[in-house]
Amino acid sequence: MHNKLRSSADVIVRPGEKAHSAPFTLEGKTALVTGAARGIGRAIATKLAAAGAAVMINDLDESAVTEAECALRTSGFEAAHVCGDLTNPAFPEEMVKAALDTFGAIDIIVNNAGYTWDSVIQKTSDEQFQAMIDIHLVVPFRVLRAASTYLRETAKGEIAAGKRVMRKVVNITSIAGTQGNAGQSGYASGKAGVIGLTKTLSKEWGRYNVNVNAVGFGLIDTRLVQPINGNAANIEMHGHQIRIGVQPAMLEQAKKASALGRLGSPEEAAGAVLFFCSPLSDYVTGEVLICGGGFNF
Numbered sequence: 245m246h247n248k249l250r251s252s253a254d255v256i257v258r259p260g261e262k263a264h265s266a267p268f269t270l271e272g273k274t275a276l277v278t279g280a281a282r283g284i285g286r287a288i289a290t291k292l293a294a295a296g297a298a299v300m301i302n303d304l305d306e307s308a309v310t311e312a313e314c315a316l317r318t319s320g321f322e323a324a325h326v327c328g329d330l331t332n333p334a335f336p337e338e339m340v341k342a343a344l345d346t347f348g349a350i351d352i353i354v355n356n357a358g359y360t361w362d363s364v365i366q367k368t369s370d371e372q373f374q375a376m377i378d379i380h381l382v383v384p385f386r387v388l389r390a391a392s393t394y395l396r397e398t399a400k401g402e403i404a405a406g407k408r409v410m411r412k413v414v415n416i417t418s419i420a421g422t423q424g425n426a427g428q429s430g431y432a433s434g435k436a437g438v439i440g441l442t443k444t445l446s447k448e449w450g451r452y453n454v455n456v457n458a459v460g461f462g463l464i465d466t467r468l469v470q471p472i473n474g475n476a477a478n479i480e481m482h483g484h485q486i487r488i489g490v491q492p493a494m495l496e497q498a499k500k501a502s503a504l505g506r507l508g509s510p511e512e513a514a515g516a517v518l519f520f521c522s523p524l525s526d527y528v529t530g531e532v533l534i535c536g537g538g539f540n541f
C-alpha cells in the first residue's frame with residue numbers, strides 16, 4: 245500500500261511527449277539553514293529560496309544574518325532569520341520553534357553551521373576538542389531532536405491520510421571527517437561523528453518519510469580557507485580569537501592535487517546540498533555525497 249502512494253517527484257511523460265517543466269520546485273516548502281549569514285550556508289539558503297522554498301536562516305552574527313535576510317527579500321524570496329549561538333543548549337529548540345511559529349512548517353533542515361579550530365593533538369586543549377564536537381555533532385543532534393516531534397507527528401497524520409510527503413535533512417560534513425586531516429583531530433572527529441548521526445536517523449526516520457543525508461566538502465572558497473597573507477584572519481568564538489585560513493602554498497598545492505584543479509565556490513557546494521533537499525533524492529537516504537572537486541587529503 246505504502247509503495248503505491250504517489251509523491252510530488254512523480255512526473256508523467258507519455259511516449260512522444262516532452263517534459264517542459266523544471267525537474268522540481270520547492271514552492272510551498274519551508275527550510276531551516278544554520279550558519280547561513282555567509283559562505284556555504286548563505287549560498288544554500290539562496291539556492292533553496294530560488295527554488296521556491298521559504299527559508300529561515302540562522303547565524304550567531306547578528307549584523308551578517310540580518311543583511312543576508314535583507315538580500316534574500318530584496319531578491320523577492322520569502323525569508324526570516326533567527327539569530328543565536330547554536331551551542332547554547334537551549335537555543336536549538338528556540339530556533340525550531342521560531343521556524344514553526346513563522347512559517348507553520350519545516351520541510352528541510354540543513355545543519356551547516358561550523359568553524360575550524362586547528363592544532364596538532366599535543367597542542368589541542370580539552371576545551372578546543374570539545375568545541376569542535378559541540379558545533380559539528382552535538383548541535384546537529386539537538387537541532388534534529390528538537391524537530392523530531394514536529395516531523396514525526398506531521399508524517400503520522402499525512403500517512404494516515406494516504407499521503408507521502410518527503411522531508412529532508414542534510415548534515416554538512418567534510419573530507420576531514422571521511423579521511424582525517426593532520427591538525428584537525430577535533431574537527432575531523434566532529435565531522436565523522438555527524439555521519440553516524442546521519443546514518444542512524446535515516447533508519448529511525450525512514451518510516452516518517454524523511455531523507456537524512458550528508459554532504460562532505462573538500463576545499464570550498466569561503467573565509468575558512470582564505471589565504472593567510474601576512475595578517476592571519478581570526479574569528480571570535482566563546483571569548484577566543486581563533487585563527488582561520490590556509491597558507492597560500494598549501495592552497496596552491498591543494499588546487500594542483502584536486503582533479504578539477506581549483507577550489508569549489510559556495511554556489512557549487514550548495515548545488516550538492518540542493519540535490520538532497522529536492523524530490524530528485526526522494527529514494528536516497530543515509531548517504532554521504534562528497535563535493536570536493538576530486539581532492540583528497
Ligand SMILES: NC(=O)c1ccc[n+]([C@@H]2O[C@H](COP(=O)([O-])OP(=O)(O)OC[C@H]3O[C@@H](n4cnc5c(N)ncnc54)[C@H](O)[C@@H]3O)[C@@H](O)[C@H]2O)c1
Pocket residue numbers: 278279280281282283284285302303304305328329330331356357358359360379416417418419460461462463464465466467468469
Ligand atoms: N569551506 C570549506 O572548505 C569547508 C570544507 C568542508 C566543510 N566545510 C563546512 O561547511 C560549513 C560551512 O562553512 P563555511 O566554509 O561556509 O564557513 P563560514 O565561516 O563562511 O560560514 C559558517 C557560518 O557558521 C556560523 N556559525 C559558526 N558557529 C555558529 C554557532 N555556534 N551558532 C550559529 N552560527 C554559527 C558562522 O557565524 C558563519 O557565518 C561548516 O560546517 C564547515 O565545517 C567547509
